[in-house]
Amino acid sequence: MEKESRLLNIGVVGAGPISQAAHFEACRKARNAELYAICDLADDLVTQMAAIHHPHVTYLDYDEMLADPHVEAVIVATADQFHASMASRALAAGKHVLVEKPLGVTVEECEALRKDVQASGLLLQVGTMKRFDPGIAFAHQFIQDEIGQLLALKAWYCDSTYRYIETGNLQPIPVTSAHARRPAGNPKADKRRYYLLGHGSHLVDTARFLGGVIVRVQARLVEKFGAYCWFVATEFADGSVGHLDLTMAVRMDWHEGFQVYGEHGSMIGKTFNPWYLRSSEV
Incomplete structure (x- = not known):
């Protein structure tokens, strides 16, 4: 598949089922994006996913991936309970965010994240793809x-x-x-x-x-x-x-x-x- 000359470098945090079934392949197939990084605490999982999907880099530490200047956007594909906090950290690091649904597990953390988005000037999108x-x-x-x-x-x-x-x-x-x-x-x-x-x-x-x-x-x-x-x-x-x-x-x-x-x-x-x-x- 022919890619565009300017690609958005995406880092995916969370190498579990939804990334395996959807996000990794979607990043690879997108004509205007690149699967630049995979991040997960499970080193065995990262190794296996890297062997299949061939990102440019892999990380076992989320903060290290967020500090990578080549990562322009982050897909948060972790357990629901971590969505809001990890999306907020990505915004603080200057990254655009696609966060899996649900946005969060409490009204309060979703409202706090909305304030973070407004203050950042960055884009955050929730993965309600319908x-x-x-x-x-x-x-x-x-x-x-x-x-x-x-x-x-x-x-x-x-x-x-x-x-x-x-x-x-x-x-x-x-x-x-x-x-x-x-x-x-x-x-x-x-x-x-x-x-x-x-x-x-x-x-x-x-x-x-x-x-x-x-x-x-x-x-x-x-x-x-x-x-x-x-x-x-x-x-x-x-x-x-x-x-x-x-x-x-x-x-x-x-x-x-x-x-x-x-x-x-x-x-x-x-x-x-x-x-x-x-x-x-x-």
Whole structure:
């Protein structure tokens, strides 16, 4: 693949599953970016990933990577509990940041990070990538240009009971390390919190991208047979209403999409499991 003459040098911190399945290869394939550095505390993991992806340099110390003047931007792909602090350190070092979703695990640390971004003059982007799906991007443009006033929006994100069978066939076999840094305790054991942060962030971002700022929510949760279902009534800043459905997990195929009712038209979108790399149908 032909690269552009001016490439953005990216350092990826965190060599775990999401970097292995997405970020390393994306940096290598991007025509305007370069996988310049890989950083992780686990030396065995760094060695194996470097052998596969061939970065220019590797680091076992995050501060050392941040001090490298050749690193222009950082992808934070660590455990959720480290996202905000590591993104803040990258900004302080003068690096642009792409931080995996969720942005953080508390409102307070996200608001503090927002202040850091504003003070830095640098770019920070959250890895809620749905808005870059060509179908969803088209829906957004249609709403802006054609649909007129919005009346209502429905959006749903319903994971499948057999999604890991599918993703296991689509993704590379992850390489693990006993030396990887992990958050204290077992955060994923709190299913309510984990599902809302890790999956609800996608649903809310899609709703905001299409419907605008959400000013009010009222949510109900039902838990049965190991499944969790949130129905959320929303109100948008323009006075339109919404309904969000986050269900983990449905006894069916991956079920994600949206409906929008407007003054001059309406639309319905079907979104696919993202690991199929397939555009939404709108």
